[in-house]
Amino acid sequence: MEMRDKVNFVLSERLASFEGLVHGFADRSAGADASIIEKHFNLSRLAQLKQVHSGDVVIVNDPENHHNLTEGDALVTRLKGVGIGIRTADCVPILIVDKGNSVIAAVHGGWRGTLSEIADNTVRVIQSNYGVCPSELTAVIGPSIKKCCYEVGEDVASLFKEKFDNTDQYLFESTKSKYFLDLSIANRLQLQRVGVADIEVIDICTKCNESFFSYRREGKGVSTQLSCIGLKR
Numbered sequence: 660m661e662m663r664d665k666v667n668f669v670l671s672e673r674l675a676s677f678e679g680l681v682h683g684f685a686d687r688s689a690g691a692d693a694s695i696i697e698k699h700f701n702l703s704r705l706a707q708l709k710q711v712h713s714g715d716v717v718i719v720n721d722p723e724n725h726h727n728l729t730e731g732d733a734l735v736t737r738l739k740g741v742g743i744g745i746r747t748a749d750c751v752p753i754l755i756v757d758k759g760n761s762v763i764a765a766v767h768g769g770w771r772g773t774l775s776e777i778a779d780n781t782v783r784v785i786q787s788n789y790g791v792c793p794s795e796l797t798a799v800i801g802p803s804i805k806k807c808c809y810e811v812g813e814d815v816a817s818l819f820k821e822k823f824d825n826t827d828q829y830l831f832e833s834t835k836s837k838y839f840l841d842l843s844i845a846n847r848l849q850l851q852r853v854g855v856a857d858i859e860v861i862d863i864c865t866k867c868n869e870s871f872f873s874y875r876r877e878g879k880g881v882s883t884q885l886s887c888i889g890l891k892r
């Protein structure tokens with residue numbers, strides 16, 4: 660008999676208040692095991708992507724024709740009973756739903772994706788394809804590496820400074836030519852700029868908290884954890 664410890668998910672208070680929705684930010688107990696997550700949330704399948712740190716958004720219309728090697732970094736769907744999930748180990752997972760519970764999204768925001776405005780792009784795809792206004796959306800920024808632990812060089816910092824205003828809200832100079840980058844805040848600002856008002860940021864740093872896989876703590880070859888969202892069938 661196979662024995663498995665209980666699996667843990669961090670839940671968002673905001674998303675938990677939606678009827679007809681399932682969601683969870685897995686820690687290392689479930690990790691990236693889609694079958695555990697499908698079973699736990701009673702989903703027929705969990706659609707994923709080949710994540711490439713892009714700004715590209717993929718709409719899942721037909722789960723039969725979606726394969727997890729489609730390249731992109733955000734998924735959008737209106738299908739019921741089909742989950743969408745993204746894998747992270749420090750990068751920022753963002754889960755989105757509209758007030759009418761008619762469309763959901765899951766976003767992978769590492770520094771490159773954030774620089775490519777993946778969160779903005781996702782909101783725009785939802786608006787242009789389904790006519791859902793950004794002000795109707797709730798977005799939750801999940802467990803990820805926070806500014807306490809995410810030091811980057813001048814090379815990365817300058818890319819943000821060249822492209823965006825207000826970087827003083829999420830880039831903090833540390834020692835000479837180094838910066839602490841708060842990707843949660845960078846993504847929150849992007850979502851606000853595009854018109855999303857209801858945003859929750861979960862205050863868990865994946866490097867500080869050993870329940871989570873962390874690239875910065877564990878290095879190359881680290882596993883990932885899935886963050887998922889689905890409309891109930």
Ligand SMILES: [Zn+2]
Pocket residue numbers: 804805806807808864865866867
């Ligand atoms: Zn930390």
